[in-house]
Amino acid sequence: MPLDGLKTPPKLKPDTLRIIPLGGLGDVGRNMTCFELNGKLLLVDCGVLFPEDNQPGVDLILPGLDYLSERLDDVVGLVLTHGHEDHIGAVPYLLRQRVDIPLYGSKLTLALVEGKLREHRLRDAMLHTVREGDRVELGGFGLEFFAVTHSIPDAMAVCIRTSAGTVLHTGDFKMDQLPLDRRITDLRGFARVGQEGVDLLMADSTNAEVPGFTPLERDILPSLERVFSESKQKIVVACFSSHVHRVQQILNLAVKHDRKVCYVGRSMLRNMGIARDLGYLTVPENTLIELSKLPDFPPEKVVIICTGSQGEPLAALSRIANREHPAISVVPGDTVLFASSLIPGNENSVYRVVNSLTRIGARVVHRGNAFVHVSGHSSAGELLYVYNIVQPRNAMPIHGEPRHLVANAELAIATGVPRPQAIVAQDGDVVDLRGGLAHLVGRVDASYIFVDGSTVGDVSESSLTDRRILGEEGFISVVSAVDMRSGTVVAGPDVSARGFLEDPTIFDEVTVRIKDALSQALGEGVDDVHRLQQIERRVVGQWVNTTYRRRPMIVPVVIPV
Structure with a gap:
C-alpha cells in the first residue's frame, strides 16, 4: 500500500528498474509513467486530466512533469499507447522543455499528436511510427508493441524488457472479439511474453469493478x-x-x-x-x-x-x-x-x-436510458483472463481511481499473484523491480500542475480555494483610514461587496460595529496596521456568519494617515 508522508527513495542500484507513476493512479486522466534503469529514463504516455467544478479557471491538469525537469537529458524516449487526451494531451508541455525527446506511437496516435504540436508551434519534434510486432531498442530498454482493442483505433500495449526484468504495460484495452476494424487484442502475443516470463504486469483498471466481459x-x-x-x-x-x-x-x-x-x-x-x-x-x-x-x-x-x-x-x-x-x-x-x-x-x-x-x-x-454506449476498457472477466495467460510475478494496476486499482489488485491476487506483490500505488510512489520482486521504496512529488490559459504551474491549491470562495460565497472589502497619533478613525469604514448581497444599505449596521471596534483598539494603544486589519476582518466575519450563514472572502484595508 502507499507510504504515508513524503519519503525520499534510496539511490537506485545498478540493474534495478525503477517505476514511478507521474499520473493516472488515483484519477481517470493525466496518465504517465517513468521507468528508470542505469541512469536512463523511458516515459510511457503523457496525458491530461480535465478539471472538475471545484477547480474554477483551470483548463487542464498535467502529470508530475516537475519531477523530470532536472533530468530531461536522461530521457531516451516517450511511448504513447494511444491517441486519447488523457494519454497524449500533455505532450506539448513536455516538449516545451525539450523538443527532441523521441516519440514512439502508432500512425493515428502520432498524427493526433502532430496536430497538437502545430498548435503549440513545436515543429522540430522527433516522431517515430511503430506498428504491432515492431521492436525498438532504447538505451537499455527493449520495446515490443502489441495490438489492443480500445475505443480509438491503433491502440497498443508495450512490453519493456530490461536487465532488471520484463514489464508488460497494457495501455487501455478491452477484448472485443468482433471489433469494427477487425484489429483484436493480441492475446497470443501476451501469452508468448507470459511464457518468457513477465516480472510486472501493469494493467488497465478502469472497469475492474465491473463483472463479466465488456459488450462488443x-x-x-x-x-x-x-x-x-x-x-x-x-x-x-x-x-x-x-x-x-x-x-x-x-x-x-x-x-x-x-x-x-x-x-x-x-x-x-x-x-x-x-x-x-x-x-x-x-x-x-x-x-x-x-x-x-x-x-x-x-x-x-x-x-x-x-x-x-x-x-x-x-x-x-x-x-x-x-x-x-x-x-x-x-x-x-x-x-x-x-x-x-x-x-x-x-x-x-x-x-x-x-x-x-x-x-x-x-x-x-443516453447510457442511463438506452444501450447506446459500450466502454473501451476491460471488465473483470477480461482482466482475469489476461492475468491467467500472462502469469506475472508482480502486478501494479494502472489507470483508475483508488477503488478501481484495489479491485484490479484483488483480481491479480485471485489468479495467484502473492498479496505483497500486488502493489496498489498512487501518483508519486516509487517502485523498484529487482530479482523478480517489486517493492515500494519511497515517494516523489507528482502533484497536480494546473494550466490556466497560457499559464502553466502558477495556480496553487490555495489560489483555487480563494477562487472557490469568490465563486460560491462572494467578496467583501473594508477600507478605513486612521490617525495613529490621535487614535481616531478619520474616514470610513467603507464596505463594498461583489457576489454577496450587493445592496450597500445592508452594511450600515456592521459599519458602526467596525468603527467602534477600531476606535476601541486605537484607544488601547494598538498602532499595528495588521492587527487593525484583523479586527476589521473579525467583526465583518462574525456579522456575516451570524446574520447570513455565509463565509465570503473578506479583504480588510487600514490606511494610516
Whole structure:
C-alpha cells in the first residue's frame, strides 16, 4: 500500500528498474509513467486530466512533469499507447522543455499528436511510427508493441524488457472479439511474453469493478438504429472527438436513413479529418455538409455530430443546450444522443446539460436510458483472463481511481499473484523491480500542475480555494483610514461587496460595529496596521456568519494617515 508522508527513495542500484507513476493512479486522466534503469529514463504516455467544478479557471491538469525537469537529458524516449487526451494531451508541455525527446506511437496516435504540436508551434519534434510486432531498442530498454482493442483505433500495449526484468504495460484495452476494424487484442502475443516470463504486469483498471466481459462495440447498433428510426426531426450526437468507430457507426446510419452529417467542434473536425485522411474512417460520398449549409436542409434530413459529451462548458453541446450557439438550436421534438461514457467527476456537468436539453423539449437518449454506449476498457472477466495467460510475478494496476486499482489488485491476487506483490500505488510512489520482486521504496512529488490559459504551474491549491470562495460565497472589502497619533478613525469604514448581497444599505449596521471596534483598539494603544486589519476582518466575519450563514472572502484595508 502507499507510504504515508513524503519519503525520499534510496539511490537506485545498478540493474534495478525503477517505476514511478507521474499520473493516472488515483484519477481517470493525466496518465504517465517513468521507468528508470542505469541512469536512463523511458516515459510511457503523457496525458491530461480535465478539471472538475471545484477547480474554477483551470483548463487542464498535467502529470508530475516537475519531477523530470532536472533530468530531461536522461530521457531516451516517450511511448504513447494511444491517441486519447488523457494519454497524449500533455505532450506539448513536455516538449516545451525539450523538443527532441523521441516519440514512439502508432500512425493515428502520432498524427493526433502532430496536430497538437502545430498548435503549440513545436515543429522540430522527433516522431517515430511503430506498428504491432515492431521492436525498438532504447538505451537499455527493449520495446515490443502489441495490438489492443480500445475505443480509438491503433491502440497498443508495450512490453519493456530490461536487465532488471520484463514489464508488460497494457495501455487501455478491452477484448472485443468482433471489433469494427477487425484489429483484436493480441492475446497470443501476451501469452508468448507470459511464457518468457513477465516480472510486472501493469494493467488497465478502469472497469475492474465491473463483472463479466465488456459488450462488443457492434452490440449497440440495434439501439442506435432505433434512435434513427424513431427520430422525426434533427438528431444531435455528442461523443468523444477521438471515437472514430462510433462516428463511423453514425455515418453509416445517416446514409441508411438519408440524412446529411455535419461535424461541429474544432477537435471533432480536426480528428475526423485526420482519421479520414489516414484511412481509419470511411465517409460515404455526399454525406458531409458544412455548418453554413445546415439551414439548407430540413431537420429530418440532418445529423449533427459534436463535442461536449462530458458537459464541458465551452464545448458545442453545452452552448447548444444554453441556447448560446450561433448556428445551431435544439427545439421540442429534436433528439440528442449521448454516445459516450460518463467520466467520473463530470456527473454534475453532464446532467446539467441533459436537464437543459430536456427543459427545451428535446428527447435525450443516453447510457442511463438506452444501450447506446459500450466502454473501451476491460471488465473483470477480461482482466482475469489476461492475468491467467500472462502469469506475472508482480502486478501494479494502472489507470483508475483508488477503488478501481484495489479491485484490479484483488483480481491479480485471485489468479495467484502473492498479496505483497500486488502493489496498489498512487501518483508519486516509487517502485523498484529487482530479482523478480517489486517493492515500494519511497515517494516523489507528482502533484497536480494546473494550466490556466497560457499559464502553466502558477495556480496553487490555495489560489483555487480563494477562487472557490469568490465563486460560491462572494467578496467583501473594508477600507478605513486612521490617525495613529490621535487614535481616531478619520474616514470610513467603507464596505463594498461583489457576489454577496450587493445592496450597500445592508452594511450600515456592521459599519458602526467596525468603527467602534477600531476606535476601541486605537484607544488601547494598538498602532499595528495588521492587527487593525484583523479586527476589521473579525467583526465583518462574525456579522456575516451570524446574520447570513455565509463565509465570503473578506479583504480588510487600514490606511494610516
